[in-house]
Amino acid sequence: VRLFKQAGRQDKKALIIGIDGVPYTLIKEYLDKGYLPHLKGIVGHGHEIHQMNASIPDISSVSWTTFATGVNPAEHGIYGFTALRPHTYSLTFPNATDVQAPPFWNILGKVVEGMASSFAARYGNKVSKPLRSIILNIPHTYPAYPVNGILISGFVAIDLQQAIFPASIYDYLQGIGYRVDVDAQKAHHDKDAFLQDLFDCFAIRQEAVRHFFHQEPWDLFMACITETDRLQHFFIDAALDDGHPYHQAFERFYRELDAFMDTMVADFRERYGEDGFVMILSDHGFTTITQEVYVNTFLQEAGFLKLSTEGQFYERIGEGTRAFDMDPGRIYLNYKDRYPRGCVDKKEGDRLRKEITEALRSLKDPAGTSVIDRIFTREEIYRGPLADQAPDLVCLPKDGYDLKGKLNSDGVFGRTVFSGMHTWHDALCITPQGITWDEKPSIEDLADVIMRYFTDEQKTR
């Protein structure tokens, strides 16, 4: 036990950069091609890059919440961008107020207030003095909640005034024209205007990041760049195709990102030397879409789902429905005791899950390729008090098959304006050298690494 601060020992400082949706394999390829000279310097200089698994499902709200809380969805309660209100088919959009576990920055800041989790229990009493954090643009932190420091919410944020803590930073952000997100709707009709918007948004984001980095005191600084994800939804096919009309723009974006990360890390090292902790991570990977797969249409054709024309979205679920899907591959059984028009008996659950699993495994696209890679039952992947809200099955597709929960498509397969889809297995993290895991790391493991740095705890798992 260290009773006194060692003479000359600096306070601990950490810099974490989030790059939403940046795939490990793409970064590797770009490092080899020489597109990312600065990142090459960072990785070669005391840091290592690892391929990492995202959360399940591999979407930003779930993955970032898993990262922030260090626990799985059955503890933090977020399974997607959408959910149904208990005992109804009425659609709702969970936000930060629905997260049931504290983020690690509030454990560090000692402002956990009434929230508990297995992760908080492990580290709650190991933090000796409250540490100040600046948390910028992490998805699914809206509406902003009190932190010891500053929080600016990321996607989806409806109103900037509700997206900030404390309120006093509003004037600055409003003054620079800060925006939580690029207008992705633009990409649907004007790709060039969307790209311009993307670069503009990134520039304003960098300005805000630098402002808070330099003007505010902090122990932990974390900023997330979400433009990468937006870029890739519409242009991932341009990433490695030199002949693609948008290849240059894509590459230019990555070069700007490279320069941004370089300045951040260089400024950080200049201030805090080699003792500071640096981590860069993405929340999921990305790959090109071969086909969009409308799981509900498949369930309908296979006789598991009956839709009526009355009502909106999931209110259309009709009598006789046994299962339905929510974005991306979350399958819920229509249990009698869970939904108004439920017809599945608890006892039938396991048999029905087997039946659906078999049906999904045999699903092939028009070219004859099977679509589903893995199907998990909730018991396999979710552990915690909120497991009863989890989907009964979760499907992970093969790369190229983008699972969708849409309720109104004509066929099981289709293509739209989107060129990219998320992947589970191809997220990345860059950590200080020497950090190892027994198996491939998952985004759930990273909060532990950060807390170990701040608390000097030894590895426990």
Place this chain on the structure above:
Amino acid sequence: MDHLSVLENNSIFIIREAYYRFKNIAMLWSVGKDSTTLLWLCRKAFFGHIPFPIIHIDTSYKFPEMYQFRDERAQEWGLNLIVGRNEEKLKEGMGPTKGSKLECCGELKTNALKQVIKKYNLRAILLGIRRDEHGIRAKERYFSPRDAQFKWDYENQPAELWDQYKSTVYEEEHFRIHPLLHFTELDVWHYVQREGLPVVKLYFSKEGKRYRSIGCAPCCSPIESQAQTVDDIVEELKATKTSERAGRAQDKEDAYTMQKLRALGYM
């Protein structure tokens, strides 16, 4: 002077002031209780003969009871009624189920109003909004400038001290004038009660439900209520803790979130 008379006098002062400053003015009437109260005040301000047109923005999705009420009052009170409709978009089939609700509001309400303002070259419009409706409306002024895009720069507003109102209007700009800003929801119902003002039937309970706020039929949902008269409503509001537009505000936030998610391929 009693509370309601003070409110009434303030409003009438603002209405007359607005008409004096801008001759090219009109009043926006949604047929709801607030703008019907405003209409009543305008009649009082000019002794029964309102010297400017009354605009109703018709999305074509209003309740039948609202159209009936509008036409009856227009005749009874001799109103110069302008009905604004975005005919082009209506022909294309725009509605809350086609595209998003946001788009629908944008085309059938906002753009329809833009068209009317342009057509009649209006420099100012009177509206029945109130400060207690929504947090952001607390920042409103009685005389509130809007640019050509309808944008409200609420951080750069003229101060309104000692009943002095800024009314210099730039080309392309127009003013929103809010004579009812200082009323609360309860004040409005007290006033309706005192004046014996007619309101649309939808506000009164039918089979245990009534509308607390009315607009387009597909986007409004009634609340549980037994209030069948204005007196009942006043009593109900004294006891309530939920906000008037709770249902509508949540709908709007959800519509926003849905649009954002859809733009990225969800839903």
